[in-house]
Amino acid sequence: MYQLKDLPGKTLAPGLTGYYAHGQQMTLGLVEIKKGSDLPLHQHPHEQITYILEGQLDMTIGGKLCSLTAGMYYVIPSNIPHGAIAITDCKVIDVFNPVRQDYL
Numbered sequence: 001m002y003q004l005k006d007l008p009g010k011t012l013a014p015g016l017t018g019y020y021a022h023g024q025q026m027t028l029g030l031v032e033i034k035k036g037s038d039l040p041l042h043q044h045p046h047e048q049i050t051y052i053l054e055g056q057l058d059m060t061i062g063g064k065l066c067s068l069t070a071g072m073y074y075v076i077p078s079n080i081p082h083g084a085i086a087i088t089d090c091k092v093i094d095v096f097n098p099v100r101q102d103y104l
Helices: none
Strands: 010-013 016-022 027-033 038-042 047-054 056-061 064-069 073-076 082-086 090-097
Touching: 010 038, 047 056, 047 064, 056 073, 056 090, 064 073
Parallel strands: none
Antiparallel strands: 010 016, 016 027, 027 090, 038 082, 047 073, 047 090, 056 064, 056 082
């Protein structure tokens, strides 16, 4: 058994820390986001599923504003621009396919 929080944290942007586990085909992450933190618009070749554990995260995905709260998820297709602003402190699960080599 493993704990994501036992892994070294990766700072993604000010106020955003991710803890990542990697399989052969995918990456699983727990992301802690401080209220007011801004993840700038970006894109990557990975398909991503974002699931909100706690808080409210306002995401812009492909030019569309999506306000996500606890229990909600969004599937972000490959190469679609997306970013986020934390309205409250948040805890988020992110899953990526294929493996995020840049997060190893």
